Amino acid sequence: MLVLLKPGAAESAVSDVTSRLRMLGLAVHRTDHEGQVRLCAVGEVGRVDWAQAAGWAAIERLEKIPSPFKLVSRAFQPAATLISVGRVTIGSEQLALMAGPCSVESEKQAFTIAAAVARSGATVMRGGAFKPRTSPYSFQGLGEEGLRILRRAADAHGLAVVSEVMDTAQVALMARYADILQIGARNMQNYSLLREVGQLDKPVLLKRGLAATIEEWLMSAEHVMSQGNRQVILCERGIRTFETYTRNTLDLNAIPVVKELSHLPVIVDPSHGTGIRNKVAPMARAAIAAGSDGLMIEVHHDPDHALSDGAQSLYPEQFEELVGQVRTIAGAIGRRV
Amino acid sequence: MLVLLKPGAAESAVSDVTSRLRMLGLAVHRTDHEGQVRLCAVGEVGRVDWAQAAGWAAIERLEKIPSPFKLVSRAFQPAATLISVGRVTIGSEQLALMAGPCSVESEKQAFTIAAAVARSGATVMRGGAFKPRTSPYSFQGLGEEGLRILRRAADAHGLAVVSEVMDTAQVALMARYADILQIGARNMQNYSLLREVGQLDKPVLLKRGLAATIEEWLMSAEHVMSQGNRQVILCERGIRTFETYTRNTLDLNAIPVVKELSHLPVIVDPSHGTGIRNKVAPMARAAIAAGSDGLMIEVHHDPDHALSDGAQSLYPEQFEELVGQVRTIAGAIGRRV
Amino acid sequence: MLVLLKPGAAESAVSDVTSRLRMLGLAVHRTDHEGQVRLCAVGEVGRVDWAQAAGWAAIERLEKIPSPFKLVSRAFQPAATLISVGRVTIGSEQLALMAGPCSVESEKQAFTIAAAVARSGATVMRGGAFKPRTSPYSFQGLGEEGLRILRRAADAHGLAVVSEVMDTAQVALMARYADILQIGARNMQNYSLLREVGQLDKPVLLKRGLAATIEEWLMSAEHVMSQGNRQVILCERGIRTFETYTRNTLDLNAIPVVKELSHLPVIVDPSHGTGIRNKVAPMARAAIAAGSDGLMIEVHHDPDHALSDGAQSLYPEQFEELVGQVRTIAGAIGRRV
Amino acid sequence: MLVLLKPGAAESAVSDVTSRLRMLGLAVHRTDHEGQVRLCAVGEVGRVDWAQAAGWAAIERLEKIPSPFKLVSRAFQPAATLISVGRVTIGSEQLALMAGPCSVESEKQAFTIAAAVARSGATVMRGGAFKPRTSPYSFQGLGEEGLRILRRAADAHGLAVVSEVMDTAQVALMARYADILQIGARNMQNYSLLREVGQLDKPVLLKRGLAATIEEWLMSAEHVMSQGNRQVILCERGIRTFETYTRNTLDLNAIPVVKELSHLPVIVDPSHGTGIRNKVAPMARAAIAAGSDGLMIEVHHDPDHALSDGAQSLYPEQFEELVGQVRTIAGAIGRRV
Structure with missing residues (x-):
């Protein structure tokens, strides 16, 4: 699941969301793109109540990554890796x-x-x-x-x-x-x-x-x-x-x-x-x-x-x-x- | 079989070789390359006594075309088709x-x-x-x-x-x-x-x-x-x-x-x-x-x-x-x- | 489109449905299976108002054939061709x-x-x-x-x-x-x-x-x-x-x-x-x-x-x-x- | 290289041939088939003087194994592995x-x-x-x-x-x-x-x-x-x-x-x-x-x-x-x- 934080979210908010996702048993990967923090949560995402998570503070929106690869996808990281x-x-x-x-x-x-x-x-x-x-x-x-x-x-x-x-x-x-x-x-x-x-x-x-x-x-x-x-x-x-x-x-x-x-x-x-x-x-x-x-x-x-x-x-x-x-x-x- | 004529062979000699090859039941295709006439004889080439043919006047030498395609090969026609x-x-x-x-x-x-x-x-x-x-x-x-x-x-x-x-x-x-x-x-x-x-x-x-x-x-x-x-x-x-x-x-x-x-x-x-x-x-x-x-x-x-x-x-x-x-x-x- | 007629439908009814389908520009193929007439209508089926056709007398029901092949499919003809x-x-x-x-x-x-x-x-x-x-x-x-x-x-x-x-x-x-x-x-x-x-x-x-x-x-x-x-x-x-x-x-x-x-x-x-x-x-x-x-x-x-x-x-x-x-x-x- | 020993060759002879092959830097694998000892010597076989080896006592004949796999081949072991x-x-x-x-x-x-x-x-x-x-x-x-x-x-x-x-x-x-x-x-x-x-x-x-x-x-x-x-x-x-x-x-x-x-x-x-x-x-x-x-x-x-x-x-x-x-x-x- 791709978790897009609100532009300008504080680092403490990022940490908070990350911790919560980890407590749900997920691994969390981060990339920053055009001033926005993008978190990719992987693992047994099917067990998570995403509707509830969507309401957490600092989260702008959630997006499913349609491909079976997640971290590799442009959906997670739009900019080229150097x-x-x-x-x-x-x-x-x-x-x-x-x-x-x-x-x-x-x-x-x-x-x-x-x-x-x-x-x-x-x-x-x-x-x-x-x-x-x-x-x-x-x-x-x-x-x-x-x-x-x-x-x-x-x-x-x-x-x-x-x-x-x-x-x-x-x-x-x-x-x-x-x-x-x-x-x-x-x-x-x-x-x-x-x-x-x-x-x-x-x-x-x-x-x-x-x-x-x-x-x-x-x-x-x-x-x-x-x-x-x-x-x-x-x-x-x-x-x-x-x-x-x-x-x-x-x-x-x-x-x-x-x-x-x-x-x-x-x-x-x-x-x-x-x-x-x-x-x-x-x-x-x-x-x-x-x-x-x-x-x-x-x-x-x-x-x-x-x-x-x-x-x-x-x-x-x-x-x-x-x-x-x-x-x-x-x-x-x-x-x- | 690729039949290379002697450089400068007269057209009458080319005709003669071509006719003889045809009488052996072969089809003959011609290309000219750098002043040399190159004839490609196709058909049941296995039946022909090539050792004898090699001795015909005007023939410089014979070459087997190693590929199964003959007329299409660079061996027959070295220059690009335009x-x-x-x-x-x-x-x-x-x-x-x-x-x-x-x-x-x-x-x-x-x-x-x-x-x-x-x-x-x-x-x-x-x-x-x-x-x-x-x-x-x-x-x-x-x-x-x-x-x-x-x-x-x-x-x-x-x-x-x-x-x-x-x-x-x-x-x-x-x-x-x-x-x-x-x-x-x-x-x-x-x-x-x-x-x-x-x-x-x-x-x-x-x-x-x-x-x-x-x-x-x-x-x-x-x-x-x-x-x-x-x-x-x-x-x-x-x-x-x-x-x-x-x-x-x-x-x-x-x-x-x-x-x-x-x-x-x-x-x-x-x-x-x-x-x-x-x-x-x-x-x-x-x-x-x-x-x-x-x-x-x-x-x-x-x-x-x-x-x-x-x-x-x-x-x-x-x-x-x-x-x-x-x-x-x-x-x-x-x-x- | 597979057009299944009511079991026991009279031949005249079959002819009638067939004619109507043909007037819609479709070709019609027929097979009989376990007492039921099955018609396969092929051609530009997308142009036809099938909801209306479903109401014709003698028609039991319509079924889309999901495969791109129609007449060849078991959906059209369940029994083996001999x-x-x-x-x-x-x-x-x-x-x-x-x-x-x-x-x-x-x-x-x-x-x-x-x-x-x-x-x-x-x-x-x-x-x-x-x-x-x-x-x-x-x-x-x-x-x-x-x-x-x-x-x-x-x-x-x-x-x-x-x-x-x-x-x-x-x-x-x-x-x-x-x-x-x-x-x-x-x-x-x-x-x-x-x-x-x-x-x-x-x-x-x-x-x-x-x-x-x-x-x-x-x-x-x-x-x-x-x-x-x-x-x-x-x-x-x-x-x-x-x-x-x-x-x-x-x-x-x-x-x-x-x-x-x-x-x-x-x-x-x-x-x-x-x-x-x-x-x-x-x-x-x-x-x-x-x-x-x-x-x-x-x-x-x-x-x-x-x-x-x-x-x-x-x-x-x-x-x-x-x-x-x-x-x-x-x-x-x-x-x- | 497949080294076929003479039928009935003594075990001491087998050991001798095996040792000599090993001294040439080869690995030796053995199978017995219908009363004959068959040795497969693998490694850098290209460096060995096989003409000389062919003359060793107890050797009936040498055979090249034509496939790139040696021990796996029927040439080495004719009988099925159980x-x-x-x-x-x-x-x-x-x-x-x-x-x-x-x-x-x-x-x-x-x-x-x-x-x-x-x-x-x-x-x-x-x-x-x-x-x-x-x-x-x-x-x-x-x-x-x-x-x-x-x-x-x-x-x-x-x-x-x-x-x-x-x-x-x-x-x-x-x-x-x-x-x-x-x-x-x-x-x-x-x-x-x-x-x-x-x-x-x-x-x-x-x-x-x-x-x-x-x-x-x-x-x-x-x-x-x-x-x-x-x-x-x-x-x-x-x-x-x-x-x-x-x-x-x-x-x-x-x-x-x-x-x-x-x-x-x-x-x-x-x-x-x-x-x-x-x-x-x-x-x-x-x-x-x-x-x-x-x-x-x-x-x-x-x-x-x-x-x-x-x-x-x-x-x-x-x-x-x-x-x-x-x-x-x-x-x-x-x-x-």
């Missing part, structure tokens, strides 16, 4: 460019790529240390050693770090090294993991599952936000369809849909979305044109010898050229790199 | 903007919309006279009367005409009124109809079927081309996936894929692709950024009273604004409106 | 076993297979004379010569004939040779073709399209029935999903769903549904257990040399063994071969 | 009937349902204590208290227990109460969790993910087996397609496919597969006819008041009737309840 990480504010008019290798493989690899993507305009470095692999016999990532390398390489070039966390037991470790914790597509509905990162005070990048509807994806973001962590970045990375020419079907339609339904920033990963190097740049450009808040791109200086996903990684020169094109398109719709 | 219709050359650096109502409803409606879209920069007018409707009890289109109106409205504003043909029996009639004959998504594998339009000397706009792989779509274009008609325009209009928020999932990945595999122009219909008015402009912009050769957009001055598809039609003002944005994005990638 | 073809009544407790080659290839082939499937218990022979092929360079069927052969082979062994019609122009020809006209999956929404076979007095077998929802499939049946032909047999043959191990995903869930929504018989084609010979028998057994009214199976005595679909054709011995298993399962749910 | 749990041996000619509520709600509920399903022939009781819910505000299960109730209810009626584990941190707890640990569809690619249950000596029931290909599903089973736990039961529970009439599309095609590729038992969950009560029984019958090793069915005595999934739960009487039908169909294909 998430500052290093030199970029995700969700602002500045696009967030995240780039780096699929997996961290070695110090040399990480530093080489960090230098290249930073020079081209990236502000966040991606790199996997724990890799979810279909086969138990494939390279599983360097683990903590990989995180250490990634952190140093990023720091050396003024980049923030995003890396995937696969398990609740890894969350504390990951939070020591990464600025943004990534939840991978396969774990989008791993609710234990969502709850765990929901208790952090660090941004979470939530990839859309291969078979997840947009609504389910937003519901997973709600799991994170319901634990108190409001810094959720959504990331479209392709859905599974019958088409097999591309590895996945990057669903750019999701961008304007999410932008309408939610205040959360949403970025696009065309590397996994297409799985084919020469399709990455066209789809990256298209993502920006469709309104994406940023890009997450796999870049490798020697993709033929990459331990994972080489076929979809851009060469540093390709990434640089892409950033140039993105800059122009961004300008056409009032944004910038 | 199709001139009215004031636009589809496939050139100029984008083809096709716009108009879902269905032609009346003289007044058609002329109003034609005036608006022409003013905004469209060069082709779309409008249905024969409508494929899921229900036999829905409005089925005005038929020939609709075509007559459409033609007059387009002529009055210097626009070419594209309209859907649903049946072999309608082809001759449609060819009298339309400049481009559209094959709808539901008929993408109606091979009788494809063969019929393949015998025309008019451009054919071939929409991708809801469940068609890119390969199947190109194979349907091959059906048309195998009958002699090389003027095929492909049109992506959304595929069917599990996602239900949008009416279909517009698959922009198909644009760079088609551009790599084929020399045929490809445009995008974001109106059917999304089915939601406020998602049309973002996806239209994204289509251009991804490399589409044009757009097909439903525009209606009074969509609330449209007899079909009102919910996905742009208002004329929205179309005008969209064309402005498209112009800027086109500039960023070396194209123009 | 369609007699040769020695079988499709939709009765007797299962309809249709078997034969993908394509008719020669007299010898057709007679050999006809003999085999008749001996095993089939009552209808399938065989393609006009083949919808993805490639224009593949075998397209023997045409009328194929139909002639198919008819003679079937007659020689007391079998009825089902064969696919691809185009309105072929309908009259096909109706001379076949007992059941098949509409293929690719033509499920070829509305011109549906209308044409809707005017015949012959059963139509309507395959589900690869991307068709159950509702769309029933709507296509409605197109046929709206023209007056009530003899529609539905045929599930697999839908397109992300799974690629099987050619298609045979959707047996559709059987109980269709049985609840509609009175029309529904059979299953596990040959196209799976595309793999050794998966045909398990899925055929499963189809019967799920309530299918019959099976359509590809059988070939020499599948390695079949001109189409050899890999999914059963050997005659496999078909015979399958019929034995089907007989036992049928017994378990009150049906018979 | 898993004994309580009174049933899963994978044998006896079908495994697992039944119970979606969630454990109370002592009374669990005991009532346990009594009913045991009387009808179930041998395993299902019941959720940790529930993966799309909404963070829905009922999340009773946790350990639910497990305690479930165990007691099952014990009171001679039933084994299967229940879902959602997180590595829950595995030890779950293993104290349940005889079979279920990995839910959303966690099919939660590799941390798969590894954890792979180290248990208890059967694992692995549900197919909504968008998982059969190959990916088997690869997830490989993750479990690669840790040493060979007791994996596969469970088909519906995939996500464009069809929305049913909650999911139960893919029975997977049954014969899995049976060919793998030695692992596979059962079917038609409750989640269809999501509609009156579709459960037809699809359960079809599953058995297609060769499923068992069923997992939601049963509730008061589904209208169930805290989750009431709409797809059978009444106890419906379950009893279904078991009767299943018994007859099982008999038709040489199996029994």
Whole structure:
């Protein structure tokens, strides 16, 4: 239930309403918008006598939020969420460019790529240390050693770090090294993991599952936000369809849909979305044109010898050229790199 | 089989090779590229003794075309196909903007919309006279009367005409009124109809079927081309996936894929692709950024009273604004409106 | 609108109501059920003053049919449609076993297979004379010569004939040779073709399209029935999903769903549904257990040399063994071969 | 790599080969089949000089396993895996009937349902204590208290227990109460969790993910087996397609496919597969006819008041009737309840 307080309500009144709602067994989340305090009460709202609550002092009116996601919805928070990480504010008019290798493989690899993507305009470095692999016999990532390398390489070039966390037991470790914790597509509905990162005070990048509807994806973001962590970045990375020419079907339609339904920033990963190097740049450009808040791109200086996903990684020169094109398109719709 | 003749081969030699291939029971198609004659021989190629044929005078070399589509492939024709219709050359650096109502409803409606879209920069007018409707009890289109109106409205504003043909029996009639004959998504594998339009000397706009792989779509274009008609325009209009928020999932990945595999122009219909008015402009912009050769957009001055598809039609003002944005994005990638 | 007449209403009263409805511009279809005349009025029902009509003599009550399909629905016709073809009544407790080659290839082939499937218990022979092929360079069927052969082979062994019609122009020809006209999956929404076979007095077998929802499939049946032909047999043959191990995903869930929504018989084609010979028998057994009214199976005595679909054709011995298993399962749910 | 030893090779020779393979850095798994020891060596097999290894004493021959899954394949283990749990041996000619509520709600509920399903022939009781819910505000299960109730209810009626584990941190707890640990569809690619249950000596029931290909599903089973736990039961529970009439599309095609590729038992969950009560029984019958090793069915005595999934739960009487039908169909294909 959305509880809108009277404009100018005193903080003591806000506290009072909040306390009363909590005594009813509900959790209360607050946002302020254009001088008005908006409270979102979640939990077993069906048991509450709302007609009575509507009469409390300081309450202007109550509104049901029609979607199954509440904190994630624009109904609760009309203004866009802005998430500052290093030199970029995700969700602002500045696009967030995240780039780096699929997996961290070695110090040399990480530093080489960090230098290249930073020079081209990236502000966040991606790199996997724990890799979810279909086969138990494939390279599983360097683990903590990989995180250490990634952190140093990023720091050396003024980049923030995003890396995937696969398990609740890894969350504390990951939070020591990464600025943004990534939840991978396969774990989008791993609710234990969502709850765990929901208790952090660090941004979470939530990839859309291969078979997840947009609504389910937003519901997973709600799991994170319901634990108190409001810094959720959504990331479209392709859905599974019958088409097999591309590895996945990057669903750019999701961008304007999410932008309408939610205040959360949403970025696009065309590397996994297409799985084919020469399709990455066209789809990256298209993502920006469709309104994406940023890009997450796999870049490798020697993709033929990459331990994972080489076929979809851009060469540093390709990434640089892409950033140039993105800059122009961004300008056409009032944004910038 | 692709038969590459020696550069500078005399026309008589070309005729000779062509005749010999035909005597082997094959159909022969020709394209000239950078001073070289390229012949594509199709039919029961497995029965031919190619080792022997390779020795014929004037033949430089033979190449197997690895894809199941032959005439449609870049292997046969490396250069882009250009199709001139009215004031636009589809496939050139100029984008083809096709716009108009879902269905032609009346003289007044058609002329109003034609005036608006022409003013905004469209060069082709779309409008249905024969409508494929899921229900036999829905409005089925005005038929020939609709075509007559459409033609007059387009002529009055210097626009070419594209309209859907649903049946072999309608082809001759449609060819009298339309400049481009559209094959709808539901008929993408109606091979009788494809063969019929393949015998025309008019451009054919071939929409991708809801469940068609890119390969199947190109194979349907091959059906048309195998009958002699090389003027095929492909049109992506959304595929069917599990996602239900949008009416279909517009698959922009198909644009760079088609551009790599084929020399045929490809445009995008974001109106059917999304089915939601406020998602049309973002996806239209994204289509251009991804490399589409044009757009097909439903525009209606009074969509609330449209007899079909009102919910996905742009208002004329929205179309005008969209064309402005498209112009800027086109500039960023070396194209123009 | 469903118009239920008073039990025992005189025929003259039925005629009177029918005439009045027709004068309102509606088409009227009738079924009798348990002593009651049920009229289904279709067309622009929104324009009619039903409150007034409800007061006409002989009318017991009016009911809105909630589904978009009307004549196809159990709301209109509660009792199962029975369609007699040769020695079988499709939709009765007797299962309809249709078997034969993908394509008719020669007299010898057709007679050999006809003999085999008749001996095993089939009552209808399938065989393609006009083949919808993805490639224009593949075998397209023997045409009328194929139909002639198919008819003679079937007659020689007391079998009825089902064969696919691809185009309105072929309908009259096909109706001379076949007992059941098949509409293929690719033509499920070829509305011109549906209308044409809707005017015949012959059963139509309507395959589900690869991307068709159950509702769309029933709507296509409605197109046929709206023209007056009530003899529609539905045929599930697999839908397109992300799974690629099987050619298609045979959707047996559709059987109980269709049985609840509609009175029309529904059979299953596990040959196209799976595309793999050794998966045909398990899925055929499963189809019967799920309530299918019959099976359509590809059988070939020499599948390695079949001109189409050899890999999914059963050997005659496999078909015979399958019929034995089907007989036992049928017994378990009150049906018979 | 599959290493086939000479028939009758001494145990000392087996140990020797195993040790040598391990010294090469490989993990070695063994199965005995018709008097022959078969070793499957997994890991970085590409680095090994197999030509040399082929010459070791006791080795008959080496075979590459062509599929990406190794231990799961019939190539490694030709005979069916049998898993004994309580009174049933899963994978044998006896079908495994697992039944119970979606969630454990109370002592009374669990005991009532346990009594009913045991009387009808179930041998395993299902019941959720940790529930993966799309909404963070829905009922999340009773946790350990639910497990305690479930165990007691099952014990009171001679039933084994299967229940879902959602997180590595829950595995030890779950293993104290349940005889079979279920990995839910959303966690099919939660590799941390798969590894954890792979180290248990208890059967694992692995549900197919909504968008998982059969190959990916088997690869997830490989993750479990690669840790040493060979007791994996596969469970088909519906995939996500464009069809929305049913909650999911139960893919029975997977049954014969899995049976060919793998030695692992596979059962079917038609409750989640269809999501509609009156579709459960037809699809359960079809599953058995297609060769499923068992069923997992939601049963509730008061589904209208169930805290989750009431709409797809059978009444106890419906379950009893279904078991009767299943018994007859099982008999038709040489199996029994």
